[in-house]
Amino acid sequence: MSARVHLYFFCMALLLCGTAAAQSPPEDAEEVTLQAPYVDVYTGPGRGYPIFHALEYGETLWLLKRRTDWVKVSTRRGITGWVRIADLGEIYGEDDEQVVLPVPDYRDYRTQDFHLGFSYGDFDGASSLGMTLGYRFTANISAEVRATQAVGEFSDSQTYQVAVVHQPFPDWRLSPYFMLGTGINITSPNATIVATEDRRDTAMLTGVGIKTHLSRRFALRAELANHYLLTSRENNQEIVEWKLGFDVFL
Amino acid sequence: METGFRRFSVIIAASLLASAAWAQEDDDILGEIISPDLERREIREAQIDSENFEITVFAGGVMNVEDFGSNPLYGAALAYHINEDVFMEAGYGQTELGESSFERLSGSAPLLTDEQRELSYYNLSLAWNLFPGEYFLFDRWALNSNLYLIGGIGSTDFADEEHFTYNVGAGVRVLAKDWLALRLDVRDHIFEHEIFGEAQNTNNLSAQLGISIYF
Numbered sequence: 001m002s003a004r005v006h007l008y009f010f011c012m013a014l015l016l017c018g019t020a021a022a023q024s025p026p027e028d029a030e031e032v033t034l035q036a037p038y039v040d041v042y043t044g045p046g047r048g049y050p051i052f053h054a055l056e057y058g059e060t061l062w063l064l065k066r067r068t069d070w071v072k073v074s075t076r077r078g079i080t081g082w083v084r085i086a087d088l089g090e091i092y093g094e095d096d097e098q099v100v101l102p103v104p105d106y107r108d109y110r111t112q113d114f115h116l117g118f119s120y121g122d123f124d125g126a127s128s129l130g131m132t133l134g135y136r137f138t139a140n141i142s143a144e145v146r147a148t149q150a151v152g153e154f155s156d157s158q159t160y161q162v163a164v165v166h167q168p169f170p171d172w173r174l175s176p177y178f179m180l181g182t183g184i185n186i187t188s189p190n191a192t193i194v195a196t197e198d199r200r201d202t203a204m205l206t207g208v209g210i211k212t213h214l215s216r217r218f219a220l221r222a223e224l225a226n227h228y229l230l231t232s233r234e235n236n237q238e239i240v241e242w243k244l245g246f247d248v249f250l
Numbered sequence: 251m252e253t254g255f256r257r258f259s260v261i262i263a264a265s266l267l268a269s270a271a272w273a274q275e276d277d278d279i280l281g282e283i284i285s286p287d288l289e290r291r292e293i294r295e296a297q298i299d300s301e302n303f304e305i306t307v308f309a310g311g312v313m314n315v316e317d318f319g320s321n322p323l324y325g326a327a328l329a330y331h332i333n334e335d336v337f338m339e340a341g342y343g344q345t346e347l348g349e350s351s352f353e354r355l356s357g358s359a360p361l362l363t364d365e366q367r368e369l370s371y372y373n374l375s376l377a378w379n380l381f382p383g384e385y386f387l388f389d390r391w392a393l394n395s396n397l398y399l400i401g402g403i404g405s406t407d408f409a410d411e412e413h414f415t416y417n418v419g420a421g422v423r424v425l426a427k428d429w430l431a432l433r434l435d436v437r438d439h440i441f442e443h444e445i446f447g448e449a450q451n452t453n454n455l456s457a458q459l460g461i462s463i464y465f
Contacts, residue, residue: 030296044394044425046334046382065299065428067464068333072428097292118374120403127414129374129403149405151414153449190411190444216332248330 029062036090041081045070112249119245126152181205204228301464304329311458319348344370373404413441
């Protein structure tokens with residue numbers, strides 16, 4: 001008899017623990033109610049992972065975190081898995097307000113503030129690797145800080161510039177831009193050829209280019225720039241550079 | 251005369267009132283038709299964390315630099331996951347060059363100083379998660395995984411020279427937790443150098459084991 005009572009209490013305790021564990025919302029989780037007919041739950045954040053559960057209409061769930069286009073959710077029953085953001089169009093918060101998980105798109109691209117760019121190019125025969133940090137003041141005008149490293153057969157160079165970029169037609173699918181800037185070019189001839197010193201010249205920069213929104217936070221960008229080096233030698237030097245790269249807006 | 255004026259003013263007033271009332275009625279009808287009987291629904295963004303960045307520390311690595319032997323490689327990488335298929339990664343690594351076979355065999359003075367033997371590289375690459383899947387460990391665990399192809403451009407610095415470098419490779423990522431992964435990455439760093447007098451294109455292989463954290 002007493003053994004049975006003990007067993008009973010043990011079972012009750014287990015049940016209570018179990019329910020308490022399953023029902024307590026995880027930290028930093030957002031509680032929402034599902035109003036879609038059903039939603040598939042995957043074991044991982046990818047389309048190929050197995051679907052092991054389906055969420056029902058009216059079910060309460062907790063949104064835990066997000067990775068790319070997937071959200072990790074957990075239910076009252078203690079089931080945890082990944083759900084597509086596209087399937088979570090109909091979720092509502094505690095005050096019956098709709099909860100959305102924004103996916104960056106073209107509109108965000110047009111209203112961006114800061115962007116970070118990476119590029120690959122040809123700097124007068126040398127392969128170049130570039131990085132840009134830009135800030136957009138208006139739809140048309142932005143400023144950029146640019147750094148490029150070029151590695152060539154006869155010399156390596158580094159350029160650091162500030163530039164103003166004007167996009168006359170920011171709404172076009174392929175939007176052209178014009179650029180004016182200034183900076184310094186540091187040229188170091190390869191030591192194996194002749195022993196020479198590094199040269200540091202002031203440079204004027206003009207350029208034209210074209211930008212297009214790729215997807216999400218990314219824009220593709222092609223550019224042709226002319227560096228006019230104000231050297232201390234007899235003649236000034238002109239360097240033509242083309243670049244292909246992409247911008248990530250932050 | 252007076253009654254005529256009164257009648258006139260009464261007619262005017264009545265017609266004005268009637269038209270006003272008519273207009274009022276008209277407004278109501280239109281209003282009923284036009285004004286939507288819907289409550290504006292509030293919308294807000296979900297307050298949850300995004301874990302699209304991944305930082306990796308490569309501790310157990312080895313890099314073979316053509317003619318200079320294989321040496322331990324240390325490095326780190328920062329990746330941004332664009333979607334479930336594609337991520338981009340900025341990487342950095344450093345190793346030391348050994349003695350070249352020329353230096354060993356000829357017995358002449360070393361070609362490079364110790365400082366010039368320190369090699370470091372950085373690169374920016376784009377990767378494609380070609381085979382996402384799961385690894386099964388005994389009966390108990392199913393670990394999410396990715397096999398990815400990766401390639402990019404960068405720069406390798408040694409012997410006081412920068413060398414423009416292409417890299418291609420493949421890697422495997424096994425996720426122990428949602429935020430913690432083990433990575434094995436094999437890469438070919440392709441660059442041209444002129445240390446032995448004439449320009450030569452070299453393939454330099456590296457393999458590195460790393461631990462990464464998503465945040």
